[in-house]
Amino acid sequence: MHAFQGRQNAGVAWLRVDTQTILTIHGHVITKNHRIGVTHSDHRTWNLHVKELRQSDRGWYMCQINTDPMKSQVGYLNVVVPPDILDTGTSTDMVVREGSNVSFQCAASGSPPPSITWRRESGEPITLPTGVEVISADGPVMNISRVSRLHMGAYLCIASNGVPPSVSKRIMLIVHFPPMVWIQNQLVGAMEGDRMTLECHSEAYPKSINYWTGEKDEIIAHSAKFEPVTLENNYKVLMKLTINNVGPSDFGSYKCVSKNSLGDTDGTIKLYPITRPSTNRPKHKGKSLFAAI
Template identity: 70%
Template sequence: MGSRRLKRHTGFLFQVAWLRVDTQTILTIANHVITKNHRIGVTHSEHKTWLLHIRDVRENDRGNYMCQINTDPMKSQIGYLEVVVPPDILDYPTSTDMVVREGSNVSLRCEATGSPTPNITWRREDGELIILGNSQEVASIEGRAFNITKVNRLQMGAYLCIASNGVPPTVSKRIMLVVHFTPMIWIQNQLVGAQEGQQMTLECHSEAFPKSINYWTRENVIIANGEKYEPSFSDNVYKVHMKLMIRSVAMSDYGSYKCISKNSLGETDGSIKLYHIPTPTTEPTTTSTMPIPTTVDLVENIQWSRQKPVPSLEPGSNEITDASLSTVVRSEETRSRSRPNQEENHEAENVIDTNSHKSIDDDVGQRRIDNTAQSMSSTSSTWRCVTRSSAVICIIVLSALS
């Protein structure tokens, strides 16, 4: 409700009148309402303050109003009534939901009334940025018209036309932009390997609108959900994530699979090949055991490992001279060469480190042989005989005499 207050000191004989200036219409005189507009009223306070009342103010009540006193000369005062109107979006000139083909040009319009004149702002309902034709992204667009050149699927969605002029409430209208396009499929891994018995999941991604029918095939046969296979599909607007789980891969499962997407505009498919990965086997560790040399080998190697003994100045009857020691060695070499070929091959495989002083166990009764012939000042001979392989081999053991 609007009102206009006018203060005047008047005598009893003077009267106050209210007029509409633009139409020269008399509204009230003194306490009487002249106009037939039932929304107009007048009050006063001790004939000094006169008030014009307008109920249910409308936009057409905007304008200049005059308070007039019938003095001579006449006295008056003019006041302007501003009527503000909240915004309102007009349905007819404003765009409605649109369905367009991908690649076409789109023009969205929004018309609104209000006082003052409303401002128009475009935003996406989901809060995402608006993609323009030049690959720019903005949060909002100002203006009654919103043009898109060569619209694509990323621009599909609900747009809000928002009208505001500072007078609450702000109003908006939702316009749904639908973009149709043929199905597209892309596959991250087109070649997938699996072992027998392994659980494997194949994946495809498709985009299509209108929404597509999606399924998996193998050898042109649609794969249904069962004990062996479990196809699944999850969609978001125009995107579909296709999965095919193979619970336990068998030899018969290797080969090519197809994911297919189909809608009213077309059909496309993608191929994934599942190949066999051999199951790794654990190979037994091979332990090489060095054969124990025969007694003859021991004798021969022991003799070759001895250093040349220091000859005594007065050899006794029991001393072993260089000549006698060489004779024993040569006799053992001759006996060794006279063996069959099998024993020669066996001897070739036996490797004894003659430079290390290792213990000779098992066949020689865990006896240690000390190769320190250089330190002996006198020696005596002792015969030890060992029976092996039906042959009697005698080993000369040199013992130091005190």
């Protein structure tokens, strides 16, 4: 409930200045607006009440005292409205190819007009087209040039205008790119009887199909001899191939293969034999350090 006050024993009227509408005269409500009310205290303090405030109630109001000459006082009613993010003009989740440009947009209503701030949900910095990294960016539009897989994730559009609560919208950026593979050790030595693990890293989105092949490009399945394992973390994949009890037939080339809808690639690891060192100690051929007496 909001109120403006005027003091006088004479008749008091309340008016809406911008529309020249008479709201109340003395203790009677004249307007047909059911949200308007008037009260007084000892005929000296007159209060205009506006309930269920709307933005349309914003404006100048006049308390007019019907004396000769007439006296009046005006007051401004400012109606504040918490922010609200609008569907129209606000980006939804996006799927883009790596290397393209992206423009995020966020539209919000409220009074006073809200300010817009962008953040990454993960807390990681945002790389602007200038190359500068920032934790947050301001403005209704945020551009990212030459999108890479590192930009993939959730972005938050936050609208605030000093009237609680602030509101936010979560926009997911999904970046598509073909598989790539890299291997830390492409040449691995092992001795017969060893238990050896080969490792291969890949990145791809959409998620890739990953498997190992042998010398004849046959797919290696899980068995007592071979244990292929795939560890996934978002678009990153670690492929492991464990070879139990390495034998002569296990030496050779192995391929890790990664495929998705955008392409495929592979990497090669060569397993070669290492001769097991001899356990016999060499005989000492030096002269005795002791002489007979």
